[in-house]
Amino acid sequence: MRVKQERPVEKIVRPFQEFADRQSSGGVLLIVAAVIALVWANSPWGESYASLWGSELAVGLGEFSLSKDLTLWINDGLMAVFFLVVGLEIKREILVGELSSPKNAALPIAAAIGGAAIPAVIYIALNAGTEGAAGWGVPMATDIAFALGVLALLGERVPVALKVFLTALAIVDDIVAVLVIAFFYTSEISWSALAAGAGFLAALIVANLIGVGRTLMYVVLGMGLWLALLHSGVHATIAGVLLAFTVPATSFINPGEFLERGRYVLDRFEQAGEKGEDVLTNEERQAALHALNRATYKLEPPLHELEHALHPWVVFAIMPLFALANAGVPLGGGIGEALASPVALGIVGGLVIGKQLGVTLFAWLAVRSGLSELPEGVSWRHVYGAAWLAGIGFTMSLFIADLAFVGTDLLETAKLGILAASLISGVVGWTILRSIALREGGG
Secondary structure (H helix, E strand, C coil), rough: CCCCCCCCCHHHHHHHHHHCCCCCCCHHHHHHHHHHHHHHHCCHHHHHHHHHCEEEEEEEEECEEEEEHHHHHHHHHHHHHHHHHHHHHHHHHHCCCCCHCHHHHHHHCCCCCCCCHHHHHHHHHHCCCCCCCCHHHHHHCCCHHHHHHHCCCCCCCHHHHHHHHHHHHHHHHHHHHHHHHHHHHHCCCCCCHHHHHHHHHHHHHHHCCCCCHHHHHHHHHHHHHHHHHCCCCCCCCCCHHHHHCCCCCCCCHHHHHHHHHHHHHHHHHHHHHCCCCCHHHHHHHCCCHHHHHHHHHHHHHHHHHHHHHHHHHHHHHHHHHHHHCCCCCCCCCCHHHCCCCCHHHHHHHHHHHHHHHHHHHHHHHHHHCCCCCCCCCCCCCHHHHHHHEEEECHHHHHHHHHHHHHCHHHHHHHHHHHHHHHHHHHHHHHHHHHHHHCCCCCC
């Protein structure tokens, strides 16, 4: 049998494809971006870091013009795409994933609620009545990419059920974070802009109800929704979540019909080979390919199509870019003083102590009360290790900190607390789960 020779370009591209396929890749890129940002901000070229992300960028068409600095374009614009993917993942999990079964969903839901509530309480206890009180939402968040990236570093030594549990927990955590941002971190409301946003949202719902399957329609209407919310006072990234929940999750033909069409089209394709193998010169084969593409397009739900198309951009471009633009904290000589401030202590205490305590305690209560049960192969030590990983706040925590402390000196202090807490939580969580794997003979 003749083996197809690998082309030179495939040899170059293959390592990058293998890297992209690994679960840990997103977390690795986030770490690299954060380290670059920290080194850059504290190097002799630190001023260029602040100058770059503070540069104004204007986008205009006719009399309409929108001007923001680069950081805001990333935080308000690109992060809306991040929230769109988060919303699509949430919708998928609710419809067909771990959150679709009440008994399966009870454990991660309870764990996520505990992992959000107790960190917030710890933060409030240390900051009530101070100028840092607005940051109570910062330690509530879990960074799903970082947490799963650390877990993926352990490979098959970690039960698959634990990965599913942590994923579901992080998704519920994202729902909580989205609600917190929507209800508590909004500026003054512009009712006219909000009404325009409601109009775009209504159009998206109607498109879903009448069976519009073209994702382009949802993208265009979603951009209108984003612009309206950008001027409304409700944070623009919420548009991503609202858009996600209007994208259809159903196929427009059933699998049986697809198989019937597919077999017929493939037969046509095979028979057309008598007129030449080259598709470029064989019109019948071209027509068969188009027919097969249309059938495939109708079978794949728009939700899956959009999530599949956007996920690599979010993991490998948007999130690292967000980290690069937001993680550059000038450390100077007052690191100890900054970490000793109530804001940093509240964040570190919330993410490091509150997360592990809240996730473990509320998961135990869910099992003890009979609402749920531990997944097969998962022990309480596994849950405790995962609870530490839930203390990696990073992306969402940085995002909420920017909303809570925008324009104040406390933002840099909050960022420092987030970075310290995420590092501690990641290292301890990895160490706990690795020791369990070694003890059970998985090393």
